[in-house]
Amino acid sequence: MIDFPLPRLQPQEAAVYAALGLKSGSRPSPRSSALLLRALELFKICSEPLGLCAAIALDEFADVFSGQGRNAPDTPLKKIFPRADSLHLFAFTMGARISEEIKSLFASDDFALGSVLDAVASLAADQAGRVAEEWIERQDAMQKNGALSRAFLYSPGYCGWHISAQEKLFARLRPEKIGITLNESFLMSPLKSISGVLVTGPALIHQFSEVYPFCAHCKSPACRERGMARSA
Ligand code: SF4
Numbered sequence: 192m193i194d195f196p197l198p199r200l201q202p203q204e205a206a207v208y209a210a211l212g213l214k215s216g217s218r219p220s221p222r223s224s225a226l227l228l229r230a231l232e233l234f235k236i237c238s239e240p241l242g243l244c245a246a247i248a249l250d251e252f253a254d255v256f257s258g259q260g261r262n263a264p265d266t267p268l269k270k271i272f273p274r275a276d277s278l279h280l281f282a283f284t285m286g287a288r289i290s291e292e293i294k295s296l297f298a299s300d301d302f303a304l305g306s307v308l309d310a311v312a313s314l315a316a317d318q319a320g321r322v323a324e325e326w327i328e329r330q331d332a333m334q335k336n337g338a339l340s341r342a343f344l345y346s347p348g349y350c351g352w353h354i355s356a357q358e359k360l361f362a363r364l365r366p367e368k369i370g371i372t373l374n375e376s377f378l379m380s381p382l383k384s385i386s387g388v389l390v391t392g393p394a395l396i397h398q399f400s401e402v403y404p405f406c407a408h409c410k411s412p413a414c415r416e417r418g419m420a421r422s423a
Pocket residue numbers: 267349350351403405406409410411412413414415420423
């Protein structure tokens with residue numbers, strides 16, 4: 192069972208300001224600092240982090256990956272997962288309470304605090320993915336007597352993997368057990384939830400040099416931040 196302690200999930204101040212559009216190196220105003228302090232208090236009170244992780248065989252994952260047959264013809268994950276040493280389906284949620292708090296702040300016209308808490312919760316959910324990656328890497332290292340592998344989380348809705356694959360992912364993993372449900376557009380509720388497959392293997396399997404057609408519309412090139420795209 193993966194543990195998600197709040198201090199590991201709480202984002203750095205600089206990351207929250209960057210997510211809110213403050214230029215790197217700029218000094219936040221006293222009002223922004225006070226809003227962030229309040230948002231972090233709410234984050235501590237309202238977060239109910241829970242995760243679910245289950246190993247899946249390569250051929251079974253091939254079926255989850257194909258989803259409803261709506262993936263892009265070529266995707267990084269299509270080439271990466273067959274080379275993995277292990278695959279784990281994964282889902283995580285920050286819980287319903289924090290999403291309800293964000294909704295209620297927007298409903299009561301407190302857009303400023305609502306936006307800051309929204310950014311904090313989104314960054315925390317992303318950080319949960321990294322916590323899970325590190326947990327899998329530690330498990331893998333213990334099994335292989337210390338040989339180093341890299342685990343990365345890949346999610347439906349990104350990099351050509353169509354979001355409708357959530358249907359098969361949910362049918363297999365059953366994230367309802369930790370309170371995550373899927374709507375008819377394949378979006379998760381609570382909103383601050385993530386899902387996908389943790390792909391573990393030598394670092395090299397995660398690297399690619401192609402630029403895919405969908406990369407032209409990518410607003411957050413995580414592959415570059417993670418050092419996976421060598422020239423994308
Ligand atoms: S540029 Fe964006 S869409 Fe393309 S592979 Fe990287 S993260 Fe995925």
